[in-house]
Amino acid sequence: MGIVIENLPKLLDPIPGGSKLINTVDYIANWARSNSIWPLVYGTSCCAIEMMSTGSSKHDWARFGWEVARATPRQADLIILAGTIVEKMADPLRRLYDQMPAPKYVIAMGACTISGGPFFYDNYSVVKGADHIIPVDVYIPGCPPRPEALLYGIMELQKIMCKETIRETRKKEINAVPSIDAMTVAVQEWEAELKGKEAGLKEEAKKYKEENPDYKPFKQPRKIVEKFEKVERVIHPEVGKPKTELFEKLLNQFPFLTLYDKEETNMETVEAMKADEILDFILPTDQYIPVINFVKKNADFQMDLLLVVTAVDWLDHYDVIVQLTSTTFKHKLFFRTPIPKDDDIPEIESLSQIYPTANWHERETYDFFGIDFKGHPDLRRIFLWEGFEGYPLRKDFKHPEIIARPY
Amino acid sequence: MSIQNIDLPPSVTIEKADDESEEYIMNIGPQHPSTHGVLRLVAKLDGEYIKEIVPVLGYIHRGIEKMGESQTYVQYIHLTDRMDYLASHFNNLCICLTIEKAMDIGVPERAEYIRVIVCELQRIESHLLWWGVLGMDLGAITAFLYGFREREMIADIFDELCGARLTTNYFRPGGSFADIPDTFIPRVNSFLDQMEKMIVEYDTLLTNNIILHERTKGVGILSKEKAVAFGCTGPFARGSGVDFDLRKHAPYSVYDRFDFDVPLGKVGDSFDRYMVRMLEIRESIKIIKQAIKGLPDGPYRSKELGSYKLPKGSYYAEVETPRGIFSNYMVATGKSQNPYRVKNRSPGFSNLSVMNELAKGLKLADLITIMSTMDLVIPDIDR
Numbered sequence: 001m002g003i004v005i006e007n008l009p010k011l012l013d014p015i016p017g018g019s020k021l022i023n024t025v026d027y028i029a030n031w032a033r034s035n036s037i038w039p040l041v042y043g044t045s046c047c048a049i050e051m052m053s054t055g056s057s058k059h060d061w062a063r064f065g066w067e068v069a070r071a072t073p074r075q076a077d078l079i080i081l082a083g084t085i086v087e088k089m090a091d092p093l094r095r096l097y098d099q100m101p102a103p104k105y106v107i108a109m110g111a112c113t114i115s116g117g118p119f120f121y122d123n124y125s126v127v128k129g130a131d132h133i134i135p136v137d138v139y140i141p142g143c144p145p146r147p148e149a150l151l152y153g154i155m156e157l158q159k160i161m162c163k164e165t166i167r168e169t170r171k172k173e174i175n176a177v178p179s180i181d182a183m184t185v186a187v188q189e190w191e192a193e194l195k196g197k198e199a200g201l202k203e204e205a206k207k208y209k210e211e212n213p214d215y216k217p218f219k220q221p222r223k224i225v226e227k228f229e230k231v232e233r234v235i236h237p238e239v240g241k242p243k244t245e246l247f248e249k250l251l252n253q254f255p256f257l258t259l260y261d262k263e264e265t266n267m268e269t270v271e272a273m274k275a276d277e278i279l280d281f282i283l284p285t286d287q288y289i290p291v292i293n294f295v296k297k298n299a300d301f302q303m304d305l306l307l308v309v310t311a312v313d314w315l316d317h318y319d320v321i322v323q324l325t326s327t328t329f330k331h332k333l334f335f336r337t338p339i340p341k342d343d344d345i346p347e348i349e350s351l352s353q354i355y356p357t358a359n360w361h362e363r364e365t366y367d368f369f370g371i372d373f374k375g376h377p378d379l380r381r382i383f384l385w386e387g388f389e390g391y392p393l394r395k396d397f398k399h400p401e402i403i404a405r406p407y
Numbered sequence: 408m409s410i411q412n413i414d415l416p417p418s419v420t421i422e423k424a425d426d427e428s429e430e431y432i433m434n435i436g437p438q439h440p441s442t443h444g445v446l447r448l449v450a451k452l453d454g455e456y457i458k459e460i461v462p463v464l465g466y467i468h469r470g471i472e473k474m475g476e477s478q479t480y481v482q483y484i485h486l487t488d489r490m491d492y493l494a495s496h497f498n499n500l501c502i503c504l505t506i507e508k509a510m511d512i513g514v515p516e517r518a519e520y521i522r523v524i525v526c527e528l529q530r531i532e533s534h535l536l537w538w539g540v541l542g543m544d545l546g547a548i549t550a551f552l553y554g555f556r557e558r559e560m561i562a563d564i565f566d567e568l569c570g571a572r573l574t575t576n577y578f579r580p581g582g583s584f585a586d587i588p589d590t591f592i593p594r595v596n597s598f599l600d601q602m603e604k605m606i607v608e609y610d611t612l613l614t615n616n617i618i619l620h621e622r623t624k625g626v627g628i629l630s631k632e633k634a635v636a637f638g639c640t641g642p643f644a645r646g647s648g649v650d651f652d653l654r655k656h657a658p659y660s661v662y663d664r665f666d667f668d669v670p671l672g673k674v675g676d677s678f679d680r681y682m683v684r685m686l687e688i689r690e691s692i693k694i695i696k697q698a699i700k701g702l703p704d705g706p707y708r709s710k711e712l713g714s715y716k717l718p719k720g721s722y723y724a725e726v727e728t729p730r731g732i733f734s735n736y737m738v739a740t741g742k743s744q745n746p747y748r749v750k751n752r753s754p755g756f757s758n759l760s761v762m763n764e765l766a767k768g769l770k771l772a773d774l775i776t777i778m779s780t781m782d783l784v785i786p787d788i789d790r
Contacts, residue, residue, distance in 0.1 A: 041440045044467050045786040046492040046573055048444065049536070053562070053572075056539075056555030071440045083786075089445060089466045092437055118489065122477040125470045144573055228581070231513030231709040239657040261720055276508065278723060304635050305651075310750045312738055323723075323736070323752075327635055327649055330656045334723075357638030360760045368472075383465035383789055392473050393748075405477060 009167045026165045033077075033103070034161040037066035037154070040076035042096070044083030047110040047144040051082040054147040066154060073099040078157070079134075080150070084112035084119060085127045087401075088385055097134040103169075105161070107153055108136045111143045116179070118143065121405040124392055125384070128179035128401075135172035184406045238275045240331025241300070247279060249300055254291055257281045260336055280334040288337050289349050292322060295333060296354055302326045303333055309351060309361035311369045313395045317341050318371060320348055339371070350376040368393035429454045433771075437466040441544050441775045444785030446759075448774075455770050460763045468789040475749035480506055480715045480737075481579070483749065488574035490751065491787035493533040496526050497728040498751075499578040501735045504659060504724035506580040509717040509739065517705045518582035519661040523698045524595065525568070525577065526660075526726075527691040531602065532561040533729035533782075534684050534691075541681070541779040542613055545622055550613050557605055560598045564591065580715065582708030592699060599692055606688060614685060623677035627765040627777040630675060637764070638757035641731025642687060643781055646672035646680030653727035665697045680780040687729075714744050730754040730782055755781070755788040 012018035043051055054061050061067060070076040073096045085093060097104070108130050111117025116128035130136060137160055140153035164170060209215060247270045251257060259265045260280040270279070283291055295301040303324035312319045322335045339346045350373035351358035362373045363382040370391035373379055381388065390397050436447035445466035451459040471490060475483045480502070487498035500522060507514065514522075535558040542550020562572040567588055569577040577583050613619050629639070634647040644651065652669040654662040670686035672679025719741030725734035731754025738748040758781055766774050 040438075042438055044445050046489055049492060049573055052536075053555065053559065056559070057552045058556065058559040073438075084467060084469055086466065086468055088468065089437065092466070096438055118486065119469050119474070122474050123470050124473065125468055146572065225711065228706055228709050228711060229515075231515050231581075233507065233511055233513040236658055236663065280721070305640075306638050307732065307734060308736070308750065308752045310736070312748045321736075321750075323734075327651045330651070355638070356636045357757050357760055360756065361638075364756075381465075383468035385465070392470060397473075 005166055013167075022166065029166070030162045030164055034158040035065040036068075037078050037105075037157070038068045038070050038076050039066060039078045039080050040073055040096070040100070041069050041071050042079050042082065044081075044085065044089065045112070047082035047112075050144045050147055051080055051109065051150060054150045059147040059151065061151060061154070064151065064154065064158075073097075074101065076100055077103065078105045078107065078154075080107045080109055081113040081130050081136075082109045082144075084117075085130045085133065086125045087127060088125070090127055090133050093130070094133055103164070105138075105157055106130075106134055106136045107138045107140065107157060109140045109142075109150060109153070110145055111141060114139050114141065115182075120181075121403055124397075124399040124402055128403075129175060131175040132179070133174065135174050137172075179403075181403050181406065187406075235275050238331075240326060240329035243270050243273060243277075243279055243331075246301065246331065246333065249298075250281070250291075250295070253294060254287065256284065256287065257291070260334075278332045278334055280336065283335050283337045285337055285339060285348060288320075288335075289351075289354070292324070292335065292351060293354055295324065301333070302328045304328070306351070306355040306357050306361070307332075309358050309365055311365050311371055311393075313369065313393065314338075315341075315395060318346055318369060320365070320371065322351070345370055345372045347372045347374055349374050350379075352376055367391070370394065430458065435774075437463075441778060442785070443540065443778070443783050446778075446783065446785050446788075448762075450771070450774070452771065457766045457769055457771060457774060460766045460774070462759055462762055464785075464789055466789070467786045469786070471790045472749050472751065475746055477745060479744045480717065480746060481712075483746065484578070485574070485576045487751070488576050489786065490790055491728060491730065491733065491753065491755075491784050492573050493536060493784055494529060494728040494730065494733070494787075495573065495575045496529045496577060497726050497733060499576060500526060500660075501724050501726045501733055501751075503578045503580045504726070505722045505735045505737050506715055506717065508724055509720070509722045509737070510580065510715055512581045513709050514581055514660075515706045515709050516661075516703045518707050518709070520698050520702045521583060521587055521707065522578065522660050523662065523665070524695055524702070525565075527695045527698070528561050528564065528595065528598075530691045530729045531688050532558055534688050535561075537684060537729075537779075537782045538609065538613070544775050544779040545619065547613065547616075547618075550609075553605070553609065553612065557598075557602060560601065564594050564598065567591070567594070579708065579712060581710035582706070584708075584712070586707040592702070595695065595699065599695060602688075602692060606685075609685070614681075619681075620678065622773075622776055623681055623780070625674075626677045626769065626773045627780070628674060628676045629761065629765055633761065633764060634675070637761040639731070639761055640754050640757065641728070642683045643680060643731065643754075643758045645669065646683045646780075647675035648672055653725060653732060657725075659724070659726060662694075664701070665694045667694050677776050677780040684782070716744055717741065717746070725752075728754060730784065730787070731758060751790060753787045753790060755783050755785075759783060759788060 009022055012022055108114050113130040116126050119126040138153050138157045140149050142149050260282050262269045295303045303326050305325045305327050307323040307325055310321050317338045317340050319336045319338055325332045339348050350362055362376055365371055366379055367381045367383055430453050433450045433452055436442045437445040447463040449461040450457055471486050484499050484502050487502055488495040491498055535554045539551040539554025565575055566572050569575050629647045631648045634644040634649050648671050655669050667690045670683045672683050717739035721738045723736050725732055733754055734752040736750040737746045740747045765777050
């Protein structure tokens, strides 16, 4: 069938009236096609919610004939790229596009899919423009674009579709140009242009002053800055068991504990702390598991909910931070364990035997900092993929895709 | 090779124990309408029964925490909009609370009340979207249309409030960037009137529907101990009877002045989680009504806009979002206007980690029910 259609214009165009026949076929085919677009349900982030809004009762895209959203690419002829595309998603997206039957169309919805948007600078994972992966027909700016903008975008696509002909297929190519920092280039050009203008203006102003000695320069009115009265901060009363009690009990059991960021570890320091400050202890590496085990099991603490396991890169060492809370008393305790940075892969014991939720939090810390948790049942990267070089939240992390913010 | 050790399992083979074994591996996502984004699940099935679920994350990992290290504190607020976009006000609030704590900035009464009203409106908005999508996941498209009808009203209110429907970026340290418009309170009142009528309609449509009962009751039972052990928070954990709501038990802003209940489930199945959220909508309406009654006059902010230099130290703040505890941990060196390290706890991340425990032994269709009642927002999980 494809061969027949491809050769049809060659056969019919020379015949008198033949070209008109082809034009009519084009017209009817385009009319039918553009009024029954079947979009693929493809949403990665915020824009997807606006896409859902467009499909729902108030904006109702069914009015324009593209209501049948399909969940499989094999039945769809339009991808609305609603949301950021990251490196890990690039390959599945390309595969989805390849699975769609031609003729197929792509709408890039939102700033992220156009250029990376708010994630352009200082970012190692976001693809700077979805048109580097698949050819895009219509771009809709916005973060996220309003439903009206999406409706307008699809109508623009309809116009493009109406101009198509079977005489030749429209060429679609992906953007082969590497992403450039267009903003910096534009600012530099603008500054250079302004410099030339300013030099000319200065001469003009000098001339004008000489001609009109009475001239007084225009004084700009002072910018009115809104003034606000300072308000005293309301500190909510302490939740759960008092800090002093927790401190005393913990120090009795483990006298080697020290408070982080405080000069002295004693009762006066704790009493001087504000009600919303949280006790933050420094743990030696060898006492990491015993102390956390103790505060979980002891009836006075009952720190049964692990909020976060994370780390901070202090250039010379890492701090592994554990944030705990109690669902019974609702008080909190923070612990930090400094581990030296001598080795390439620093090590610490895993908490996953004590708190099952630590499993994922430790995987995240391993992914971002490359800290090895000994005894972890399944330590592998969680967000990035195997083969990703480096650990992004280390301070010395470098990545070829990162474009530093110029200002 | 165990499935656990593979990042992307393209050709996973199952070791057949005997000829009658029907084990196979199925991939769900990352492009799948029921995963609410780009979550990928690798399911090990035996016939129709789930033996193991391995969530694969990172398909929308945007490195927001790394970006935070090169943005100023106030610039970071707008990035948090894009993390949990159904609770952007909450995320903004959490960053503001951290900065306020560090810089000792007070918040005027009016601003606190505005914060409560706006946040509770967004809680309703988020739950409405969840309710509509839950209906759609279980095969009732009508629920989606009903839920979005009321959701649009809130989106319009936010649009008038701050110029954005979704990525709001409204709160600032010490208040918000602008006062509420004159039409705000009347519009919220008219929305509440409508919502009170409509929530009865929702109950008729879905809550009392026998099909919903059949599909959710007894499905995905999460015990209280397991919920706590896996770090679950929010309505997801409260459905299992974990009595932990920061608004009630560790109040921030002015939540300690309002009278409201924390709905709790008894069994911990999908229906309990459903009911907890439906009751939370009613509680939020109650809070907003009290807040509007008590809304004082006065300034809406206590500090001029500008950049901040946080003193050396580490600061922590947390809020109760529609999905659970969202916390912000900022480390400042005291030398620059950028944070040294930002860490955001996303509630969905911990909630999702219990998925395997819930789905084991159930049928594949029940997996969709469980995912729906988890109320996942994947960019919040991946950050």
